[in-house]
Amino acid sequence: MRHPIQLCLIFLCFFLLSSFNSYADSYKRATSKDPNAFKAGVSFVWLSDFDSQGLMFSNRFNHYLGERVAVGLNLGLLTASRYDEGKQLYSIKNTFYMGGIEASFDLLSNETVNLRIGAGGSARHRSEINSDPEGEGTFDGSVAHIRTGDVGFNGFLENDFNFGRNGIAGGRIEYLYYSKGTPVFAIGLHVGFKF
Known part of the structure; x- marks a missing residue:
């Protein structure tokens, strides 16, 4: 009677150890093969409330926790404006210092290309010159100067093309709401x- 129990315990230990080893091997394969990435980018931005356009410069770091899931940190600077021909001045000038954390999941991942979707929290310091501020800021003639901070979230779709030994190049579509x-x-x- 004791032999079947001992055999069951030995089989259970063997099963747990082998499943743990296979999990450890897959985690090691995922993390030992370049688990970190650093990316610098430039984006064309459109600010819908003021119909202004500009550029956003960003630096992003992400770290893979497994084969497809990653967490990251991003820092950026956005500058945008709109020139009013009638008033002969910039009716909107925006400068945002932005930062956030994000999590992503790889929808497609192979040796050549990665396609991921992600979301995260975001914060910004907003410095604006605005001709229609809706009661915000300090007025200086016909425009108001606004300096404040906002929090929100972002969602993105991103792809990476691998080149060389460690190189990455790709694109990103992103929406940030505050x-x-x-x-x-x-x-x-x-x-x-x-x-």
Whole structure:
């Protein structure tokens, strides 16, 4: 009677160890093959509330937790404006210092290309010159100066093409929504490396 119990316990230990080893091997394969990436990018942005356009410069770092799931940190600077021909001045000038954390999941992942979807939290320091501020800021003639901070979230679709030994180049479509101020829609390109 004791032999079947001992055999069951030995089989159970063997099964747990082999499944743990296969999980560890897959995690090691995923993380030992360049689990970190650093990317620098530039995006064309459109701020819908003010119909203004500009550029966003960003630096992103992400780290894979497994084969398809990654977490990341991003920092950026956005500058956008709109020139009013009638008033002969910039009716909107925006400068945003932005940062956030994000999580992503690879929809497609192979040796050549990665396609991922992700979302995360975002914060920004907003510095604006606005001719129609809706009661915000300090007025200086016909425009108001606004300096404040906002929090929100972002969602994105991104792809990476691998080149060389560790090189990355790709594109990103992103939407950032904040508690105050205008949301941001961005389409851009990035280049970086894996390590």
